[in-house]
Amino acid sequence: MFDLVSDVDFMEMMPNTSVLGPKETHSTDCNGLYQDLTSIHALDISTARPNDFYALSSSTASPMSASTGKPKRKRVISSVQRQAANIRERKRMFSLNEAFDRLRRKVPTFAYEKRLSRIETLRLAIVYIAFMTDILENN
DNA sequence: TAGGCCATCTGGTCCT
DNA sequence: AGGACCAGATGGCCTA
16 A cells, blocks of 8 residues: 555645644654754854844835735844844754654655655655554444 | 755744 | 744755
C-alpha cells in the first residue's frame, strides 16, 4: 500500500486533514541536512546593533490592505530588525524541520529507502493514519 | 541538464 | 510595536 505515496493525489483524498501539531520539537538527524544546529541555537538577536536604520522601499508595497481595505502603513524596519527577523525565521524553520523528522520516524518505511522528503512524509502519514483508522474501525 | 528538494531571505498579514 | 506565521523568490545541491 505504501507504494501509493507517490501516485495518489492525497489532497483530493483528504482535503481537510491536518497532519502536524502546532508546536513540537525534538532533536534532529537527517544526514547532515541541518548540520549547523548549534550555530542556529547560538544565534543571538541581542547582539544586533541599533542605529543602522533604513526605510524599506515604499515603492514595492501595494497601497491598500487586502483584508481590511484600509490604506497600508509601511512598516519601517531597521537592518538590525531585519537580521533579527531572519534569525527568528531560521529558528522557526528549524523547529518545523524537527517536527518533520519526528513524523518521519513514526511512519513506516523500508530501511533501504532514501530519506522521505517533507511532502512524501506528509502524504505517507495521511495514508498511514487512514490505514490504522480503518483497521480500528473494522475490528 | 532538467527537475525536485531544501535553506534562506524578504515583505505582508495576523496576533498579542 | 514587535513577534509569529506565511508565501514567493532565489540559489545551491543532488539525482536520473
